[in-house]
Amino acid sequence: MADVIKNLYSATISTTSTSTVYTVPDKKFSVVKSVFICNKSTSSCAVKLIIGGINVIYDHVIKAKDTLVINDLDIPIIQGETIQVSTTIANTVSITLVGFERDFTYDGVYPYFKSNLTSLATTLSSFVNVGSDYMVRKIILANFSANDVSVTLDIGSNRLMDAFKIKSKDTLIVPLYAFLAKSNSISGFASLSSSVSCGIVFEGWGQ
Incomplete structure (x- = not known):
């Protein structure tokens, strides 16, 4: 349809x-x-x-x-x-x-994969490890704390952002076409615990 x-x-x-x-x-x-x-x-x-x-x-x-x-x-x-x-x-x-x-069908044509981390850690940690090749299409970082927070993120071995400051109650939406190969991960950390959530949208084929 x-x-x-x-x-x-x-x-x-x-x-x-x-x-x-x-x-x-x-x-x-x-x-x-x-x-x-x-x-x-x-x-x-x-x-x-x-x-x-x-x-x-x-x-x-x-x-x-x-x-x-x-x-x-x-x-x-x-x-x-x-x-x-x-x-x-x-x-x-x-x-x-x-x-x-x-x-919605179950024959392998649904192209998306979504990940949601409710809070980034304060030390570099992997929080998405994919079992297939995917394209990272969107990263959504929401600072729900009362303080400005700096965020660092890596896609595989490539740094996407380094101590990027997100203001209190602000959201950073990052549109991407970033390749993430099978068994690689997304990792990152925030400067303040329990402060920033991270939602990620992936796109692939025949997953």
């Missing part, structure tokens, strides 16, 4: 609690392509967005009457996985998530 391009969610967030706003239907997978978030309030508010367990936005403050747009997300989520949102002020923030749905 052809891709069904759609708004996966488009509404004003009605509660300050973390709420599930989209669940991938049975026998489908979805790819979230973009998000735009508008703060209609006269006050700043913090927003949280979690896609398939990956922290995309974590308590990031959006100023009054401001809009945040993130394109080229390309985050895959499979049947049963969810998108969750929250904001510190109810009924004032509108959010639209655009993507597509496609039939």
Whole structure:
């Protein structure tokens, strides 16, 4: 079946609690392509967005009457996985998530692999070791702490970033075409424990 391009969610967030706003239907997978978030309030508010367990936005403050747009997300989520949102002020923030749905099959044509580490260690540690050749397509680093944090990451033997500073409550989204060969790993560390989550999207064929 052809891709069904759609708004996966488009509404004003009605509660300050973390709420599930989209669940991938049975026998489908979805790819979230973009998000735009508008703060209609006269006050700043913090927003949280979690896609398939990956922290995309974590308590990031959006100023009054401001809009945040993130394109080229390309985050895959499979049947049963969810998108969750929250904001510190109810009924004032509108959010639209655009993507597509496609039939999910089990014959080896699903091209994605997703990894999510809830918190980087403070010493260099491997946290993804792949069993096949993959292309690293996206790395999403969310600083959920109250402090600025420096992050170092290696893809295989190649350094991607060295003590790169991510501000408090900010997210760094890195689009990539980086080859990671079978049995190689992604490793890294943060300057502060329990501070930065790391979501990674891989793409391969016939995995």
